[in-house]
Amino acid sequence: MDEPGSETVENSTISGEALSSVHNSNGGVAQQTPEQLVARSIAPVKKEFLLPPPLRTSSTSQNDDVSDAKDKTPVHSGLSKEKKSRRQLKRERRQEQKSARNLCPEIAKTGHISSCPYNDKCRFSHDLEGFKAQKPADLEGECPFFKSEGSCPYGLACRFSSTHINGVPSGNLNSQKKSSEINGLNKDVQKLLWKNKMSFPKADAQLKDLGLVGPHGKSKRNFCEDKEGDNSDSTKCPLADDKGSCEVNCDSGSKFECSLEDIKEDDTDIKVEADVHCPQKRRKTGEDSDASVAEDIIEGSCIQAKPEAKPEAASDVIPVETDSSLKLHPREKMLIDFREKLYLAPLTTVGNLPFRRVCKVLGADVTCGEMAMCTNLLQGQASEWALLRRHSSEDLFGVQICGAYPDTVARTVELIEQECTVDFIDINMGCPIDIVVNKGAGSALLTKPMRMKSIVEVASGTVDKPITVKVRTGYFEGKQRIDSVITDIGSWGASAITIHGRSRQQRYSKLADWDYIYKCAGKAPSTLQVVGNGDVFSFVDWNNHKAEWPELASCMIARGALIKPWIFTEIKEQRHWDISSGERLNLLKDFVHFGLEHWGSDTKGVETTRRFLLEWLSYTFRYIPVGLLDVIPQRINWRPPSYYGRDDLETLMASDSAADWIRISEMLLGKVPDGFTFAPKHKSNAYDRAENG
Known part of the structure; x- marks a missing residue:
């Protein structure tokens, strides 16, 4: 996972007070040369576009609105509320489902109360008139489902129902997603995972072959x-x-x-x-009453106590498909070539399927899903499996998983190969988030090379799909350890390794150390592809890294794609794209269209799309148009001064106010609900906080 939002003071927009001091000092922005500004990591915006200091310093109301909005977010207000039990939360959810806002999907599709097969036992509301009375006004535009399929699965609940022809259309809720999205979790498999009855013959055989299983079947x-x-x-x-x-x-x-x-x-x-208790037994004891405890349940499947499982456990016979004598040699396995391909990094929260579709349109070659925790996948959590979904336009697609132990990772990769269609599986060994590291996963593995070896070996031996690894330079600054094992990673079974040029301790502070990446690429064997990652923000950066070390397979693009997703077009066409505000708005429209197709066109889908749009807008405002700069290209660590754009929309897009981001969302998705507030999940200058990576 590339945690996109955590930045240092160097990489973030400077505050109003800092801007005021810069403008009002003798060496203010307007008086300094572009070279002096670049030396101070301040973007050299042309003087005619700079805002005068009084206009910026006097507009405190906007900042007050943002701070007030943050204070009113559910995250902050929830801290003062009394903690509710799981039973109480479940009761409230059921009551909410019964409210008129949640109309039964079957009734919404047909418009007839009698169409629901569950009648009074249905968990949703059957109050058709009450739903119509409180339903928000329809949005402008056409229904994304009706336009492409001729029917809308959301019927009356669709926020574009006025554009439906012949009243309320009926349709299959899964018809659109089946044709364009894959990698959904089978319900039968999910039930087996819930009951902890899923078998993993390949993984268990590989664990036994590598000596990672104890005398009684327990995993070491x-x-x-x-x-x-x-x-x-x-x-x-x-x-x-x-x-x-x-x-x-x-x-x-x-x-x-x-x-x-x-x-x-x-x-x-x-x-x-x-x-050593089964998660099902733990639920009975009430030890996991807190939702967060569910993530702390054993990584991997618990030991089965089924009578029918004893004959298999006692047998030493390995199925033919898992016989070690028939396993493919690493050189005979499926290969994947990253050379010269534009690789969009797996990005937490913002690297969702609609965003990846936007990047594919703009030229990305390789895409990867958001990081998914192995423990959650093995427990059958639908929200975690949603991170593995793949769109038909993603022709070279991988998933990224994160686990702390070989048995967990082995069973997860076997499950993914069985249930999903992917081109490669990436194992995250570089995530810096505290909640991940404290479980022994992510960057914590950088301090345990023997466990890294076990994880890569058992994963590559369990599945035929290529296994790749994503790491940082090391755990502590100055104690870089990846170069010491880079020659071995290929022999362990990895096809490629992505190196983020920062340590875990460094998080996202300072610039990425590309010299160290080159050093690792020089030590890597010819069979192991090395992909560099960190601060690629223009085709110039891409060209420089490739020219400096031609053996480098490719460069992964992370925050650069969040701020300006057209970077893929710039690299392929080798030009600086002075994109207009109208063209940028069209990209946002594409994202909204893709989001409605993915999350749904009903009220819930619209607000989910809005939320992820706002998360993305919390990055796009950092882009400074090429035509406004004295020096190009923009560097990712430049702090923009207070400036205005060439038109009102460009000025609005440059605002660092959450209120202005909401205004942009209203241009695309209509008015926000009453009492709506937004604070970005990834906050600048908060890289030391766990939730921000």
């Missing part, structure tokens, strides 16, 4: 990895065999013991190993 959690120099003695590892030793295979073939002192160094390991 690699307690002994990276404990060189530890002088523990008497206390034995809980996974020790009858002789009192816990054996782990390392590169040198040596075996060593671990102790409980080693385990105490990793709180996550203690929590996972101490809890």
Whole structure:
């Protein structure tokens, strides 16, 4: 995952007070040369477009509106409210479903109350007149479903129902998505995952083959990895065999013991190993009453206690398809070529399917879904499986997963290969978010090379799809460890590695260290493709990185695509695109159209589309039009001064006010609901906060 929103003071828009001090000082923006401004990481906007200091410093009401809006967001207001139990939340959800706002989908499609097969037992409202009375006004434009399919699956609930022909059209709710989107979770498989009855023969056989399964079928959690120099003695590892030793295979073939002192160094390991109960049993005890605890359930499937499973567990016979003698050699596996391809990074929140469709139209070659947690996928969470959905236009598509242990990752990749159509599977070993790292996943794996090896080996041995890895330079600044294992990663089974040129400790501060990326690319074997990542913001950046190190397969583009998704067009056409405000608005219209197709054209779908549009607008305002700059191209770490555009729309798009982003959304999706507020999920200058990466 490339956490897009966390930036330093260097990479963010400077505040009004800072701008005021810059304008009012003797060396103000208007008085400094473009070279001096660039040296201070301030965008050299042409003098005729700069706003005078009084206009900027006096417009405090706009900033007050933004701060007031942030104070009124549910995130802040929820902190003072009494915490509700899961039962109470469930009761409120059911009451909400019964309200007139949530009309039964069957009745909405046909317009007849008798069309619902559940009658009084239906969990949705059957108050047709009440729904019509409170339904918001229809939006301008045509229904995206009716225009392409001739029928709308949302019927009366559609916000474009006035454009439907012949009254209320009927249609299959899944008809549109079946033709354009794939990788949905099968209901039967989801039920098996809920009940923890899903079998993973390939993964289990590979875990056994690599010695990652204990004597009783339990998965070894690699307690002994990276404990060189530890002088523990008497206390034995809980996974020790009858002789009192816990054996782990390392590169040198040596075996060593671990102790409980080693385990105490990793709180996550203690929590996972101490809890050997099935998630279903934990629900009965009420230990996971908090929604967040659900994510802390064992990574991977719990041990099955079914009587019918005993014969399989006792048998040493491996199915033919998982026989190690018939496994493909890494050189015989399916390959994927990233060379010279434009790679859109997997981006949290904003890298959704509609955004990826926009980037595909603008020239992206490779797309990847948002990072999905292995634990959530194995629990059958629909919201997590939604991150794996693929549009038909994504001709080279991968999914990114994140897990802390080999057994979890192995079972996840087997499940993905079985249920989804993907071209490659990327394993995230660089996510810096605290909630991920504290579970032993993401960047935490950079400190455990033996666990990295186990994860890559078992994943590549379980599936035929190419396995790629995304990492950072290291965990701590100055202690860069990836170059020490770069020669081994290819032999572990990875087809490619993406290196983000920052450490976990660095988060998104300072510029990416491309010299270190070049160093790693130089050490990588010819069979391992190396993709660089960090601060690519123009075709000039792309050309420089490729010219500096031709062996580099490609460059991954992350925040650059969020701020200006037409960067793919610029790279392919080798030009600086001075895109107009009208052309930018058309891109937003395309996103809204794709969003309504993906999330739905009813009120819920419209507001979901609005939310993700606003998240994207919290990045696009950082773009400074080419025609306004004295020096091109714009660098990603430049702070824009206070300026106005060449027309009113361009000026509006340059605003850092959430109120102005809402105004843009209203131009495309109509008025916001009463009491609507918005604060971006990824806030500038808050990179030290867990929720912002």
